[in-house]
Amino acid sequence: MSHYPELADRVRSQRALQPDLYGSIDFDESPFRFTVDPGDKSSLPGWVADREPLLADARVVELMRTATMLGDVVADPYAALAPRYGVQGLIGMLRQACHAGVDSVPDAPAELRQFLAAMEATPEWLDMELVEEGARHSRVGAAFLSPFLIRGAFLATFLNTYAALPMTLTGALSGRRAARRVNETASFFAITTLPGALERHGAGFEAAAMVRLMHSMVRYNALARSDRWDADVFGVPLPQVDQMPAGLINMYLLATLATRRGRTEFSSRERAILEFSRYRCFLLGLPEELLPTTAEGILEVFHARAAVLRDDFDDATCGALVRSTMAAYLRPGRSRFDRAADAVEKSWSRVFFLGFCGGNREAAAAMSVTLTFPDLARVAVTVPFVILRFLLATVASQRPALRRAADTYAIRRVRRQLAVYGDAEYTTDSRTYPGS
Incomplete structure (x- = not known):
């Protein structure tokens, strides 16, 4: 018996919607990346959670498998129009539709109308005040x-x-492209927090549309233009199950803290952040089935995805991406301050990455991230500035007497960061795809 029949129908509809793109993919078979064999090593570390109970849960295994085969049923058809309109043409029409409505786009293709309509169809659960x-x-x-x-x-x-191969195929994480991708990611998550950003004509709404188009262009180019993509091994490029962690990482951290403190319910503050995060994920195209409303549910989907994802770290793919991303210079200038800020940020990133390795420095080094004494020194010196300022701002944001002033300051800081990140392009160039 299917636990998620509507999600399964959406997956199967991809072949009918785009036979040229998805016609060769057997959606009834699991790709090699997906494994429920207890003898196979998965991406779920033993220190994070026990894999066995997750594999024994037929419902959660079905959800993970189904979401592993799901792309974007409305943005992918629009991206497939690239040979006709060109990438810049698609971007221009999408921006115009976000700014002034799809009717303002001359001879707007049906695929664009369906794309925007899906984003405008606000879910029943949505509470914009809470967002x-x-x-x-x-x-x-x-x-x-x-x-x-x-x-x-x-x-x-x-x-x-x-999970990383699609980014390798784009060639977008080498040299200057690496810096652009990191800054674009940072820009997206920052701009969506601004007041009114996720409203229909907000900057965050448009940014979400552009991110979806970029992801769909990656799928289109991987399936249609690259000879390295093996659907029997990798399934669908950038499936929704792989986008969920980025969209809900903040809630995973909050859920982890809540459960460690013995809480089963989110606080009012955490519940508001969850509503915001879930709606941002909805605009990015994630299905509601991957957007739990409880701390337990958040932990479950994160751990389950890792439990069924076959473990593999290929240095030519993953290692190269890690090294190019760590080497990327993200600051807008080369002043003494910019260079110092870049060094401090890289040190913090190495320490944060170490957390994903369970604090195992040897494991991090094997993945091309080496934590040095200067890194530890930079972090130690700047902890009071970074953490104390964050904690003070968090406390002030919850005090009625200080809330407005604290929020005004936070907004100013976010806008300043957006200037550092630069203008986000949210594009992918098919000419950089190996085998295209």
Whole structure:
């Protein structure tokens, strides 16, 4: 008996919607990356959670398998119009539709109308007042903490060959492209926290549409233009199950803290951040089935994804991505301050990445991230500035007498960070794809 029949129907619909792209993929078979064999090593470390109970849960295994085969049923068809309109043409029409509505686009293709309609179809569970409250709390982290951790979080997405290969195929994480991708990611998560950003004509809404198009262009080019993509091994490029961790990493950390403190329910502040995060994920195309509403549910989907993802760290794929990302210079200038800020941020990112390795420095080094004494010294010296400022801002944001002033300061800091990140392009160039 199927636990998620609607999600399964959505997966199977991809072949009918785009036979040229998905016609060769057998959605009834699991790709090699997906494994429920207890004898296979998965991406779930034993120190994080026990794999056996997850594999014994038929419902959660079905959810993971189904979401592993799901791309984006509305953005992918739009991306497939690239041969006709060109990538810049697609971007231009999408931006125009976000700014002034799809009717403002001359001869708007049906695929664009369906794409925007899906984003505009707000879910029944949505509480926009709660979303704005969650955004207010989230921009404290975006202003004072994320700038020091975003690279480390980005690196964590490259720890598995099967999940990281799409980014390798794009050629987008080598040289200057690596810096652009990190800054674009940081820019997206920062801009969505600004007041009103996720409203229909907000900057975050448009950014989410552009990210979806970029992801769909990666799928299109991987399937249609690259000879390295083996669907029997890798399944669907950038499946929704691989996008869930990035969209809910903040909630995973909050859920972990809550359960360690013996709480089974989110606090009112955490509940607001969850509403904000879930709606941001909805705009990015994630199905509701991957967006739990409880701390236990958040932990379950994170651990289950890792439990069924076959372990593999190929240095030519993952190691190269990690090294190019760590080497990327993210600052806008080369002043003494910029160079010092770059060094401090890289040290914080290495320490944060170490957390994904369970504090095992040898494991981190095997993945091309080496923590040195200067890194530890930089972090130790800047801890009072980074952590204390974040904690003070968090406390102030929850005090009625200080809330407005604290939020005004946080907004100013977020906008300043956006200037550092630069203008996000959210594009992928098919000419950089090996075998294209």
